[in-house]
Structures are given as C-alpha cells and as structure tokens.
Amino acid sequence: MSVHSPIQAVAIDFAGTLTLPKERRRPTGPLVQQVLLQTFGLEVPESFAPCYDRSMWRWYEESLPDSFAELLAAVADDQGVRLPGMDAVVNAVWEATGDHPIDPAAAEAVRALHGAGLTCLLASNTCRPRAYRARTLTDAGLSFMIPVCSSDIGAAKPDVAFYDRVIELANVAPAAICFLGDNMHRDVVSPIHAGMAAAHVNTKRDAGSPPERMADGTLVLSRLSQLTVDLLQPRTR
Numbered sequence: 001m002s003v004h005s006p007i008q009a010v011a012i013d014f015a016g017t018l019t020l021p022k023e024r025r026r027p028t029g030p031l032v033q034q035v036l037l038q039t040f041g042l043e044v045p046e047s048f049a050p051c052y053d054r055s056m057w058r059w060y061e062e063s064l065p066d067s068f069a070e071l072l073a074a075v076a077d078d079q080g081v082r083l084p085g086m087d088a089v090v091n092a093v094w095e096a097t098g099d100h101p102i103d104p105a106a107a108e109a110v111r112a113l114h115g116a117g118l119t120c121l122l123a124s125n126t127c128r129p130r131a132y133r134a135r136t137l138t139d140a141g142l143s144f145m146i147p148v149c150s151s152d153i154g155a156a157k158p159d160v161a162f163y164d165r166v167i168e169l170a171n172v173a174p175a176a177i178c179f180l181g182d183n184m185h186r187d188v189v190s191p192i193h194a195g196m197a198a199a200h201v202n203t204k205r206d207a208g209s210p211p212e213r214m215a216d217g218t219l220v221l222s223r224l225s226q227l228t229v230d231l232l233q234p235r236t237r
Helices: 029-040 048-060 067-079 086-097 104-115 130-139 160-170 184-193
Strands: 009-012 119-124 146-149 177-181 197-201 219-221
Touching (some): 029 086, 067 086, 119 130, 146 160, 160 184, 177 184, 184 197
Parallel strands (some): 009 119, 009 177, 119 146, 177 197, 197 219
C-alpha cells in the first residue's frame, strides 16, 4: 500500500461530493432568457435558449475565469443579440441560478474534521465567481473552508496548477493532504500524481455500503458523510 504522512488537511470536491446527490443548479437557456427579459427588458429570439443549451458545455466544462462570459457572448453573437454590460448580466444570471445545495450530513462530517484540527479546503471546478461559492459555504455553516475555485485561480482540475494551488493554501506537505471527490481522474488519480493522498466518493455505490480501501490503501466512500478523522489516517499492517 502507499505510505502517507498523517493527514493534516482535506481538499473536498463540491458538486457530486459535498452536495446533495443529483440536485444541481445550473444556468439553463430558458433561465438566461428569463433574466434578460425580466432584469434588463431584453427580448431575444426563440432560438436563443436552444442555442445556449447546445453550446453551454463547450465553455462550462472549462470553468475558467471568463468561461461563462465567453459563452454568453458567443451565443449572443450567433443570435444577433446585443447584451447590456456583461458583468451585470453574469451577476444577474448567477443570482437567479443559485448554487447546488450542500448535503447537511456531508457538512456535518466536514465540521467534525475542522473541529479535530484539520485544515479544510474546497476544491472546485466552477464557472461561478469565488464569492458565490464562498457564500454557499457560509450559508451551510462551512465558512472555515478555504475555497479553491477554478474560476478564481485560472486553472481547473486536472491541470497541475490547480493542485499546486491546493497544496500552497493547505500549507502542509502534499502527502499530508487527502483529496476527496467523485471523479476518479480529477479527484483521485491526478491528486495522487501530485503527491497527495486521495479518497473516492463513489455515489454509485449503495448509500449503506461501508467504507473500503483500494489495494494501495486509497479510501472508497459511498457518501462524504461517512468520512471520519480515523478513516483519513494511514493504514498500518
């Protein structure tokens, strides 16, 4: 098995890990169209929303600082729509969209880690500005978490620069950090390559399945709410 230092910090993915399963809040084409009409009095063609929905993931998957503004600009240009000030539109859409709801049981597990003295970071690919995600954490009683957001730092998982930023903000050795998330490549394999420990939150498992370990000692959970300080520490033989 892999040998890691005692864990002193955790870096936790957001959507699909810290959030309620299958509950997402994303800015759809109809929502954007509604915001433009109700907030800015701007009517757009009926084809605007379908064009937006077809195009969204091309930019949304990037999750970089200007990705969402570039998406809106590209759709508006294609549809012959002149948008008002982009910053105002972006902020209005995010306010109308809200954020993915955090799982109360997962939040309780994170608070227990914090209470035990671990540094807790959020490690999130997101188009949302950092301030919105920070507000979501505060509303869930997780204001102590340090948000590491791709939209803020200009790099998204699995870019090595993202993991470098996590390590920098955790302010401990990489081997003393456990990275947790539901995506095997971005939240498990790449963090391990960056020198961290990792845990796979596999929500496809039955919710009642007990925590297990891979052959190298990597932790496998069915929900983040199963996480305890004891599970994070290195396994001994």
